[in-house]
Amino acid sequence: MMQAPSPRLPALIVDGKPLSTRDAFDVVDPATARPFAQAPLATRDDLDLAVAAARRAFPAWSATSIEARAEAIERIADALEAERDSLAALLSREQGKPLHTSAGGEIAGAAQWARATARLRPPVEVIRDDADELVEVHRRPLGVVGSITPWNYPVMIAVWHIIPALLAGNTVVMKPSSYTPFTALRFIEIASAHLPPGVLNSVAGESGLGQSMVEHPGIDKITFTGSTGTGRRIMASGAANLKRLTLELGGNDAAIVLADADIDAIAPKIFAKAFGNCGQTCAALKRLYVHDSVHDALAAKLAALALQAKVGPGSDPATQFGPVQNKAQFDYLCALAEEAKAMGARFLCGGAPMTSDGYFFPLSVAVDAAEGMRIVDEEQFGPILPIIRYSDPEDALARANANENGLGGSVWSSDLAAARKLAERMQAGTVWVNDHATISPDAPFGGAKQSGIGTAFGLHGLDEYMQLQTVRISRRAA
Protein backbone atom coordinates (compact mmCIF):
# COMPACT_ATOMS: atom_id res chain seq x y z
CA MET A 1 0.00 0.00 0.00
CA MET A 2 1.23 3.48 -0.85
CA GLN A 3 2.19 5.63 2.13
CA ALA A 4 1.32 9.31 1.94
CA PRO A 5 4.43 11.50 1.64
CA SER A 6 5.65 12.95 4.93
CA PRO A 7 4.19 16.42 5.04
CA ARG A 8 5.93 19.59 6.21
CA LEU A 9 4.16 20.64 9.40
CA PRO A 10 2.95 24.22 9.77
CA ALA A 11 3.48 26.72 12.58
CA LEU A 12 1.06 29.16 14.18
CA ILE A 13 1.01 32.53 12.45
CA VAL A 14 0.66 35.69 14.51
CA ASP A 15 1.25 39.17 13.08
CA GLY A 16 2.47 37.68 9.81
CA LYS A 17 5.24 35.62 11.45
CA PRO A 18 5.57 32.07 12.79
CA LEU A 19 4.98 31.97 16.55
CA SER A 20 7.01 29.41 18.48
CA THR A 21 5.15 27.75 21.31
CA ARG A 22 6.54 26.01 24.39
CA ASP A 23 4.20 23.01 24.20
CA ALA A 24 2.71 20.77 21.56
CA PHE A 25 -0.04 18.16 21.34
CA ASP A 26 -0.31 14.80 19.59
CA VAL A 27 -2.33 14.42 16.42
CA VAL A 28 -3.58 10.90 15.67
CA ASP A 29 -3.69 9.25 12.24
CA PRO A 30 -7.22 7.74 12.15
CA ALA A 31 -6.04 4.95 9.83
CA THR A 32 -3.64 3.62 12.48
CA ALA A 33 -5.08 5.07 15.71
CA ARG A 34 -1.54 6.20 16.56
CA PRO A 35 -0.11 9.73 16.87
CA PHE A 36 1.84 10.73 13.78
CA ALA A 37 2.93 14.28 14.60
CA GLN A 38 2.68 17.07 17.12
CA ALA A 39 0.93 20.39 16.60
CA PRO A 40 1.85 23.66 18.32
CA LEU A 41 -0.20 24.35 21.44
CA ALA A 42 -1.18 27.98 21.98
CA THR A 43 -1.54 29.46 25.45
CA ARG A 44 -3.95 32.14 26.55
CA ASP A 45 -1.04 34.62 26.20
CA ASP A 46 -0.53 33.50 22.58
CA LEU A 47 -4.22 34.13 21.96
CA ASP A 48 -3.82 37.64 23.40
CA LEU A 49 -0.91 38.26 21.00
CA ALA A 50 -2.99 37.04 18.04
CA VAL A 51 -5.97 39.21 18.99
CA ALA A 52 -3.74 42.26 19.54
CA ALA A 53 -2.15 41.76 16.10
CA ALA A 54 -5.59 41.43 14.49
CA ARG A 55 -6.79 44.62 16.22
CA ARG A 56 -3.73 46.55 15.07
CA ALA A 57 -4.23 45.37 11.49
CA PHE A 58 -7.95 46.17 11.37
CA PRO A 59 -7.96 49.94 10.65
CA ALA A 60 -5.75 49.68 7.56
CA TRP A 61 -7.32 46.46 6.24
CA SER A 62 -10.89 47.73 6.64
CA ALA A 63 -9.90 50.95 4.84
CA THR A 64 -8.45 48.98 1.90
CA SER A 65 -10.83 48.89 -1.07
CA ILE A 66 -12.92 45.77 -1.48
CA GLU A 67 -11.40 45.34 -4.94
CA ALA A 68 -7.92 45.14 -3.40
CA ARG A 69 -9.15 42.70 -0.75
CA ALA A 70 -10.74 40.55 -3.47
CA GLU A 71 -7.44 40.55 -5.40
CA ALA A 72 -5.61 39.31 -2.30
CA ILE A 73 -8.19 36.50 -2.02
CA GLU A 74 -7.58 35.57 -5.67
CA ARG A 75 -3.84 35.28 -4.88
CA ILE A 76 -4.69 33.08 -1.88
CA ALA A 77 -6.78 30.84 -4.17
CA ASP A 78 -3.86 30.62 -6.63
CA ALA A 79 -1.53 29.61 -3.78
CA LEU A 80 -4.00 26.98 -2.52
CA GLU A 81 -4.15 25.46 -5.99
CA ALA A 82 -0.37 25.52 -6.30
CA GLU A 83 -0.06 23.58 -3.01
CA ARG A 84 -2.93 21.22 -3.72
CA ASP A 85 -0.93 18.00 -3.65
CA SER A 86 1.01 18.65 -0.45
CA LEU A 87 -2.13 19.92 1.31
CA ALA A 88 -4.11 16.90 0.11
CA ALA A 89 -1.46 14.54 1.53
CA LEU A 90 -1.61 16.29 4.88
CA LEU A 91 -5.41 16.32 4.84
CA SER A 92 -5.64 12.63 4.05
CA ARG A 93 -3.20 11.80 6.83
CA GLU A 94 -4.89 13.81 9.58
CA GLN A 95 -8.53 13.52 8.53
CA GLY A 96 -8.54 10.04 6.98
CA LYS A 97 -10.28 10.87 3.69
CA PRO A 98 -8.92 9.21 0.53
CA LEU A 99 -5.91 11.02 -0.90
CA HIS A 100 -6.76 10.23 -4.51
CA THR A 101 -10.33 11.54 -4.50
CA SER A 102 -11.66 13.48 -1.56
CA ALA A 103 -8.54 15.15 -0.19
CA GLY A 104 -7.49 16.76 -3.50
CA GLY A 105 -11.15 17.53 -4.20
CA GLU A 106 -11.52 19.42 -0.94
CA ILE A 107 -8.46 21.60 -1.59
CA ALA A 108 -9.44 22.36 -5.20
CA GLY A 109 -13.03 22.99 -4.11
CA ALA A 110 -11.86 25.36 -1.36
CA ALA A 111 -9.87 27.41 -3.89
CA GLN A 112 -12.87 27.64 -6.22
CA TRP A 113 -15.11 28.58 -3.30
CA ALA A 114 -12.71 31.37 -2.30
CA ARG A 115 -12.76 32.78 -5.85
CA ALA A 116 -16.56 32.74 -6.04
CA THR A 117 -16.80 34.45 -2.64
CA ALA A 118 -14.29 37.12 -3.71
CA ARG A 119 -16.71 38.19 -6.45
CA LEU A 120 -19.46 39.13 -3.96
CA ARG A 121 -20.08 42.84 -3.39
CA PRO A 122 -22.25 44.04 -0.51
CA PRO A 123 -25.05 46.28 -1.78
CA VAL A 124 -25.79 49.83 -0.67
CA GLU A 125 -29.56 50.17 -0.26
CA VAL A 126 -31.26 53.50 -0.82
CA ILE A 127 -34.32 53.68 1.41
CA ARG A 128 -35.26 57.27 0.65
CA ASP A 129 -33.89 59.87 -1.76
CA ASP A 130 -36.05 62.98 -1.98
CA ALA A 131 -35.93 66.70 -1.32
CA ASP A 132 -36.04 66.16 2.45
CA GLU A 133 -33.64 63.36 3.08
CA LEU A 134 -31.23 60.76 1.76
CA VAL A 135 -31.39 57.49 3.68
CA GLU A 136 -28.95 54.73 2.79
CA VAL A 137 -28.05 51.41 4.36
CA HIS A 138 -24.37 50.50 4.23
CA ARG A 139 -22.51 47.45 5.45
CA ARG A 140 -19.41 47.97 7.60
CA PRO A 141 -16.91 45.38 8.84
CA LEU A 142 -17.22 44.25 12.45
CA GLY A 143 -13.58 44.21 13.60
CA VAL A 144 -11.83 41.01 14.68
CA VAL A 145 -13.56 37.74 13.76
CA GLY A 146 -12.76 34.55 15.68
CA SER A 147 -13.18 31.41 13.57
CA ILE A 148 -13.59 28.00 15.24
CA THR A 149 -13.81 24.98 12.95
CA PRO A 150 -14.56 21.21 13.14
CA TRP A 151 -12.66 18.19 11.83
CA ASN A 152 -14.77 16.94 8.91
CA TYR A 153 -13.73 19.44 6.19
CA PRO A 154 -10.80 21.28 7.80
CA VAL A 155 -9.76 23.37 4.80
CA MET A 156 -13.13 23.95 3.17
CA ILE A 157 -14.75 25.16 6.39
CA ALA A 158 -11.76 27.42 7.16
CA VAL A 159 -12.33 28.99 3.73
CA TRP A 160 -16.07 29.34 4.42
CA HIS A 161 -15.25 31.38 7.53
CA ILE A 162 -12.11 33.29 6.65
CA ILE A 163 -12.71 34.39 3.06
CA PRO A 164 -16.01 36.27 3.58
CA ALA A 165 -14.65 37.72 6.84
CA LEU A 166 -11.60 39.12 4.99
CA LEU A 167 -13.57 40.29 1.96
CA ALA A 168 -15.86 42.25 4.28
CA GLY A 169 -12.82 44.03 5.75
CA ASN A 170 -12.43 42.19 9.05
CA THR A 171 -9.27 40.70 10.47
CA VAL A 172 -9.27 37.13 11.75
CA VAL A 173 -7.99 34.82 14.49
CA MET A 174 -8.62 31.20 13.58
CA LYS A 175 -8.60 28.02 15.69
CA PRO A 176 -8.91 24.64 13.95
CA SER A 177 -10.14 21.41 15.53
CA SER A 178 -7.38 19.72 17.52
CA TYR A 179 -8.18 16.47 15.68
CA THR A 180 -7.20 18.02 12.33
CA PRO A 181 -5.08 21.10 12.98
CA PHE A 182 -2.42 20.81 10.29
CA THR A 183 -4.16 21.58 7.02
CA ALA A 184 -6.00 24.58 8.45
CA LEU A 185 -2.75 25.92 9.98
CA ARG A 186 -0.95 25.38 6.69
CA PHE A 187 -3.76 27.20 4.89
CA ILE A 188 -3.25 30.16 7.26
CA GLU A 189 0.51 30.11 6.52
CA ILE A 190 -0.19 30.11 2.79
CA ALA A 191 -2.89 32.78 2.96
CA SER A 192 -1.14 35.13 5.35
CA ALA A 193 1.79 35.44 2.91
CA HIS A 194 -0.64 37.33 0.65
CA LEU A 195 -2.01 39.62 3.37
CA PRO A 196 -0.61 42.43 5.52
CA PRO A 197 0.77 41.24 8.91
CA GLY A 198 -1.92 40.66 11.54
CA VAL A 199 -4.83 40.39 9.11
CA LEU A 200 -4.97 36.60 9.49
CA ASN A 201 -3.66 34.80 12.60
CA SER A 202 -3.89 31.26 13.95
CA VAL A 203 -3.96 29.56 17.35
CA ALA A 204 -4.42 25.85 18.16
CA GLY A 205 -5.22 23.65 21.12
CA GLU A 206 -7.98 22.60 23.46
CA SER A 207 -8.19 23.11 27.25
CA GLY A 208 -10.60 25.96 26.94
CA LEU A 209 -8.83 27.85 24.13
CA GLY A 210 -12.05 27.99 22.08
CA GLN A 211 -13.97 29.24 25.08
CA SER A 212 -11.26 31.87 25.72
CA MET A 213 -11.79 33.10 22.17
CA VAL A 214 -15.52 33.38 22.71
CA GLU A 215 -15.01 35.28 25.97
CA HIS A 216 -12.20 37.48 24.61
CA PRO A 217 -13.13 41.18 24.73
CA GLY A 218 -10.88 41.86 21.73
CA ILE A 219 -12.84 39.54 19.43
CA ASP A 220 -15.98 41.13 18.02
CA LYS A 221 -17.58 38.12 16.41
CA ILE A 222 -17.34 34.35 16.55
CA THR A 223 -18.11 32.25 13.51
CA PHE A 224 -18.42 28.64 14.60
CA THR A 225 -19.05 25.38 12.79
CA GLY A 226 -19.40 22.32 14.95
CA SER A 227 -21.78 20.39 17.14
CA THR A 228 -25.01 21.74 18.57
CA GLY A 229 -23.81 21.08 22.12
CA THR A 230 -20.71 23.24 21.64
CA GLY A 231 -22.86 25.86 19.91
CA ARG A 232 -25.02 26.13 23.03
CA ARG A 233 -21.92 26.57 25.22
CA ILE A 234 -20.59 29.26 22.87
CA MET A 235 -23.84 31.17 23.10
CA ALA A 236 -23.60 31.11 26.90
CA SER A 237 -19.91 32.14 26.97
CA GLY A 238 -20.50 34.94 24.48
CA ALA A 239 -23.26 36.55 26.52
CA ALA A 240 -20.98 38.73 28.68
CA ASN A 241 -19.97 41.01 25.81
CA LEU A 242 -22.88 40.33 23.43
CA LYS A 243 -20.56 38.58 21.02
CA ARG A 244 -21.90 38.50 17.47
CA LEU A 245 -22.38 34.83 16.59
CA THR A 246 -22.85 32.69 13.53
CA LEU A 247 -23.45 29.09 14.57
CA GLU A 248 -23.45 26.41 11.88
CA LEU A 249 -24.34 23.32 13.89
CA GLY A 250 -25.27 19.68 13.61
CA GLY A 251 -27.91 18.19 11.35
CA ASN A 252 -30.00 15.04 11.25
CA ASP A 253 -31.39 15.47 7.77
CA ALA A 254 -34.40 13.44 6.72
CA ALA A 255 -35.12 12.33 3.16
CA ILE A 256 -38.58 11.15 2.11
CA VAL A 257 -38.81 8.75 -0.84
CA LEU A 258 -42.31 8.78 -2.35
CA ALA A 259 -43.99 5.72 -3.86
CA ASP A 260 -43.49 6.93 -7.45
CA ALA A 261 -39.73 7.45 -7.18
CA ASP A 262 -37.53 5.78 -9.81
CA ILE A 263 -35.58 3.51 -7.48
CA ASP A 264 -32.89 2.53 -10.00
CA ALA A 265 -32.15 6.17 -10.75
CA ILE A 266 -32.16 7.50 -7.19
CA ALA A 267 -30.34 4.69 -5.34
CA PRO A 268 -26.78 5.70 -6.36
CA LYS A 269 -27.49 9.35 -5.61
CA ILE A 270 -29.00 8.63 -2.20
CA PHE A 271 -26.01 6.39 -1.48
CA ALA A 272 -23.55 9.18 -2.38
CA LYS A 273 -25.43 11.79 -0.35
CA ALA A 274 -25.63 9.59 2.74
CA PHE A 275 -22.12 8.12 2.75
CA GLY A 276 -19.94 10.85 1.18
CA ASN A 277 -16.99 11.69 3.49
CA CYS A 278 -18.03 8.54 5.39
CA GLY A 279 -21.24 10.24 6.55
CA GLN A 280 -19.19 12.90 8.32
CA THR A 281 -20.93 15.79 6.60
CA CYS A 282 -23.23 18.23 8.38
CA ALA A 283 -25.92 18.06 5.71
CA ALA A 284 -25.51 14.38 4.84
CA LEU A 285 -28.71 12.43 4.38
CA LYS A 286 -29.03 10.83 7.83
CA ARG A 287 -32.61 9.48 8.09
CA LEU A 288 -34.22 7.80 5.08
CA TYR A 289 -38.03 7.54 5.12
CA VAL A 290 -39.12 5.14 2.34
CA HIS A 291 -42.66 4.35 1.18
CA ASP A 292 -43.71 0.81 1.94
CA SER A 293 -44.18 -0.05 -1.77
CA VAL A 294 -40.54 0.67 -2.70
CA HIS A 295 -38.88 0.12 0.67
CA ASP A 296 -37.44 -3.35 0.15
CA ALA A 297 -36.16 -2.66 -3.37
CA LEU A 298 -34.39 0.56 -2.36
CA ALA A 299 -32.94 -0.90 0.84
CA ALA A 300 -31.53 -3.86 -1.12
CA LYS A 301 -29.94 -1.57 -3.73
CA LEU A 302 -28.36 0.67 -1.09
CA ALA A 303 -27.00 -2.34 0.79
CA ALA A 304 -25.52 -3.73 -2.45
CA LEU A 305 -23.77 -0.42 -3.14
CA ALA A 306 -22.48 -0.30 0.45
CA LEU A 307 -21.12 -3.84 0.21
CA GLN A 308 -19.21 -3.02 -3.00
CA ALA A 309 -17.59 0.07 -1.50
CA LYS A 310 -13.95 -0.15 -0.51
CA VAL A 311 -13.28 1.17 3.00
CA GLY A 312 -9.60 1.54 3.85
CA PRO A 313 -6.71 3.87 4.62
CA GLY A 314 -6.82 7.17 2.79
CA SER A 315 -3.35 6.54 1.34
CA ASP A 316 -4.49 3.42 -0.57
CA PRO A 317 -5.44 4.34 -4.17
CA ALA A 318 -8.21 1.72 -4.08
CA THR A 319 -9.91 3.30 -1.05
CA GLN A 320 -13.24 5.00 -1.64
CA PHE A 321 -14.13 5.63 2.01
CA GLY A 322 -11.62 6.27 4.78
CA PRO A 323 -11.80 5.63 8.52
CA VAL A 324 -14.01 7.49 10.97
CA GLN A 325 -11.95 10.50 12.00
CA ASN A 326 -11.50 10.01 15.75
CA LYS A 327 -11.95 7.54 18.57
CA ALA A 328 -14.79 9.37 20.32
CA GLN A 329 -16.82 9.37 17.09
CA PHE A 330 -15.90 5.75 16.36
CA ASP A 331 -16.93 4.59 19.85
CA TYR A 332 -20.18 6.54 19.53
CA LEU A 333 -21.02 4.81 16.22
CA CYS A 334 -20.25 1.38 17.70
CA ALA A 335 -22.58 2.13 20.63
CA LEU A 336 -25.37 3.43 18.35
CA ALA A 337 -25.22 0.31 16.18
CA GLU A 338 -25.29 -2.09 19.14
CA GLU A 339 -28.16 -0.23 20.76
CA ALA A 340 -30.16 -0.20 17.50
CA LYS A 341 -29.70 -3.97 17.07
CA ALA A 342 -30.87 -4.56 20.63
CA MET A 343 -33.96 -2.49 19.84
CA GLY A 344 -34.85 -4.49 16.71
CA ALA A 345 -33.06 -2.77 13.82
CA ARG A 346 -31.63 -5.15 11.20
CA PHE A 347 -28.36 -4.32 9.47
CA LEU A 348 -28.44 -5.42 5.81
CA CYS A 349 -24.70 -4.74 5.80
CA GLY A 350 -22.14 -3.47 8.29
CA GLY A 351 -23.32 -2.65 11.80
CA ALA A 352 -20.10 -3.54 13.63
CA PRO A 353 -16.54 -2.14 13.46
CA MET A 354 -14.01 -3.70 11.10
CA THR A 355 -11.25 -5.75 12.67
CA SER A 356 -8.21 -3.69 11.84
CA ASP A 357 -6.06 -0.99 13.34
CA GLY A 358 -7.58 2.42 13.00
CA TYR A 359 -11.12 3.67 13.29
CA PHE A 360 -12.65 1.67 10.46
CA PHE A 361 -16.41 1.22 10.37
CA PRO A 362 -18.06 -0.32 7.29
CA LEU A 363 -20.78 1.42 5.33
CA SER A 364 -23.91 0.23 7.15
CA VAL A 365 -27.57 0.15 6.13
CA ALA A 366 -30.15 -0.59 8.85
CA VAL A 367 -33.81 -1.41 8.21
CA ASP A 368 -36.62 -1.71 10.77
CA ALA A 369 -35.20 1.48 12.22
CA ALA A 370 -37.59 3.83 14.01
CA GLU A 371 -37.81 6.89 16.18
CA GLY A 372 -36.76 6.09 19.72
CA MET A 373 -33.49 4.57 18.47
CA ARG A 374 -30.51 6.90 18.70
CA ILE A 375 -29.42 6.02 15.12
CA VAL A 376 -32.62 7.82 14.06
CA ASP A 377 -33.05 10.49 16.74
CA GLU A 378 -29.44 11.66 16.98
CA GLU A 379 -26.92 12.81 14.39
CA GLN A 380 -24.81 9.69 13.74
CA PHE A 381 -22.15 11.62 11.79
CA GLY A 382 -20.72 8.42 10.39
CA PRO A 383 -21.37 5.65 7.84
CA ILE A 384 -24.68 4.35 9.23
CA LEU A 385 -27.91 4.95 7.29
CA PRO A 386 -31.17 4.06 9.08
CA ILE A 387 -34.15 3.33 6.81
CA ILE A 388 -37.61 3.97 8.21
CA ARG A 389 -40.67 2.47 6.50
CA TYR A 390 -43.83 4.57 6.11
CA SER A 391 -47.15 4.32 4.28
CA ASP A 392 -48.61 7.86 4.51
CA PRO A 393 -46.44 10.79 3.25
CA GLU A 394 -48.09 13.12 5.77
CA ASP A 395 -46.97 10.79 8.54
CA ALA A 396 -43.43 10.68 7.09
CA LEU A 397 -43.34 14.48 6.98
CA ALA A 398 -44.52 14.78 10.58
CA ARG A 399 -41.86 12.29 11.71
CA ALA A 400 -39.14 14.01 9.66
CA ASN A 401 -40.06 17.33 11.28
CA ALA A 402 -40.31 15.90 14.81
CA ASN A 403 -36.55 16.25 15.33
CA GLU A 404 -34.76 19.13 17.02
CA ASN A 405 -32.39 19.52 14.05
CA GLY A 406 -33.31 21.41 10.90
CA LEU A 407 -30.28 21.74 8.64
CA GLY A 408 -31.56 20.10 5.44
CA GLY A 409 -34.27 17.82 4.10
CA SER A 410 -35.23 16.25 0.79
CA VAL A 411 -38.08 14.59 -1.11
CA TRP A 412 -37.48 12.06 -3.89
CA SER A 413 -40.16 11.48 -6.52
CA SER A 414 -40.91 11.41 -10.25
CA ASP A 415 -43.52 14.13 -9.71
CA LEU A 416 -41.43 17.28 -9.18
CA ALA A 417 -44.41 19.50 -8.33
CA ALA A 418 -45.76 17.14 -5.66
CA ALA A 419 -42.28 16.59 -4.26
CA ARG A 420 -41.65 20.32 -4.08
CA LYS A 421 -44.91 20.91 -2.20
CA LEU A 422 -43.91 18.38 0.43
CA ALA A 423 -40.27 19.56 0.59
CA GLU A 424 -41.32 23.16 1.25
CA ARG A 425 -43.10 21.94 4.39
CA MET A 426 -39.91 20.44 5.82
CA GLN A 427 -38.57 22.46 8.76
CA ALA A 428 -35.07 22.91 7.39
CA GLY A 429 -32.71 25.65 6.22
CA THR A 430 -32.29 23.99 2.80
CA VAL A 431 -34.65 21.57 1.04
CA TRP A 432 -33.88 19.60 -2.08
CA VAL A 433 -35.96 17.62 -4.57
CA ASN A 434 -34.24 14.50 -5.95
CA ASP A 435 -30.97 15.65 -4.40
CA HIS A 436 -29.42 16.28 -1.01
CA ALA A 437 -26.44 18.10 0.53
CA THR A 438 -25.64 20.06 -2.64
CA ILE A 439 -24.45 23.56 -1.74
CA SER A 440 -22.95 26.47 -3.67
CA PRO A 441 -21.11 29.69 -2.81
CA ASP A 442 -23.97 31.88 -4.07
CA ALA A 443 -26.94 30.41 -2.17
CA PRO A 444 -27.54 30.85 1.57
CA PHE A 445 -27.07 27.84 3.81
CA GLY A 446 -27.91 27.65 7.49
CA GLY A 447 -29.79 25.71 10.10
CA ALA A 448 -33.40 25.92 11.23
CA LYS A 449 -34.27 24.98 14.84
CA GLN A 450 -31.27 23.58 16.78
CA SER A 451 -29.06 23.34 13.65
CA GLY A 452 -27.78 26.86 14.00
CA ILE A 453 -28.18 30.59 14.00
CA GLY A 454 -27.26 32.73 11.02
CA THR A 455 -26.38 31.97 7.44
CA ALA A 456 -23.34 31.10 5.39
CA PHE A 457 -22.58 31.74 1.69
CA GLY A 458 -23.67 34.33 -0.82
CA LEU A 459 -24.63 37.88 0.05
CA HIS A 460 -26.67 36.69 3.03
CA GLY A 461 -23.58 34.95 4.34
CA LEU A 462 -21.42 38.02 3.75
CA ASP A 463 -23.89 40.05 5.82
CA GLU A 464 -22.94 37.92 8.84
CA TYR A 465 -19.50 39.59 8.79
CA MET A 466 -20.85 43.12 8.52
CA GLN A 467 -22.75 45.58 10.66
CA LEU A 468 -25.61 47.46 9.03
CA GLN A 469 -25.10 51.21 9.23
CA THR A 470 -27.97 53.52 8.31
CA VAL A 471 -26.79 56.88 7.00
CA ARG A 472 -29.39 59.69 7.10
CA ILE A 473 -28.55 63.00 5.40
CA SER A 474 -31.07 65.78 6.03
CA ARG A 475 -31.46 68.04 2.99
CA ARG A 476 -33.44 70.70 4.85
CA ALA A 477 -31.55 73.25 6.86
CA ALA A 478 -32.71 73.12 10.48
Ligand code: NAD
Ligand atom coordinates in the same frame (compact mmCIF):
# COMPACT_ATOMS: atom_id res chain seq x y z
P1 NAD B 1 -17.23 20.19 18.13
O1 NAD B 1 -18.38 21.07 18.51
O2 NAD B 1 -16.84 19.11 19.05
O3 NAD B 1 -15.90 21.05 17.90
C1 NAD B 1 -15.84 22.10 16.95
C2 NAD B 1 -14.79 23.11 17.38
O4 NAD B 1 -15.21 23.74 18.61
C3 NAD B 1 -13.41 22.55 17.65
O5 NAD B 1 -12.45 23.43 17.11
C4 NAD B 1 -13.33 22.56 19.18
O6 NAD B 1 -12.02 22.69 19.64
C5 NAD B 1 -14.12 23.80 19.53
N1 NAD B 1 -14.68 23.85 20.89
C6 NAD B 1 -14.96 22.82 21.72
N2 NAD B 1 -15.53 23.29 22.86
C7 NAD B 1 -15.61 24.64 22.74
C8 NAD B 1 -16.12 25.69 23.58
N3 NAD B 1 -16.68 25.43 24.76
N4 NAD B 1 -16.06 26.95 23.14
C9 NAD B 1 -15.53 27.23 21.92
N5 NAD B 1 -15.03 26.29 21.09
C10 NAD B 1 -15.07 25.01 21.49
O7 NAD B 1 -17.63 19.64 16.68
P2 NAD B 1 -16.85 18.54 15.83
O8 NAD B 1 -17.07 17.22 16.46
O9 NAD B 1 -15.47 19.01 15.55
O10 NAD B 1 -17.65 18.63 14.43
C11 NAD B 1 -18.74 17.83 14.11
C12 NAD B 1 -20.03 18.62 14.17
O11 NAD B 1 -19.95 19.76 13.30
C13 NAD B 1 -21.22 17.84 13.69
O12 NAD B 1 -22.30 18.04 14.57
C14 NAD B 1 -21.54 18.47 12.34
O13 NAD B 1 -22.88 18.33 11.92
C15 NAD B 1 -21.17 19.88 12.59
N6 NAD B 1 -20.96 20.60 11.32
C16 NAD B 1 -21.88 21.55 10.95
C17 NAD B 1 -21.74 22.21 9.71
C18 NAD B 1 -22.74 23.23 9.27
O14 NAD B 1 -22.44 23.97 8.32
N7 NAD B 1 -23.89 23.35 9.90
C19 NAD B 1 -20.65 21.89 8.89
C20 NAD B 1 -19.73 20.92 9.32
C21 NAD B 1 -19.90 20.28 10.54
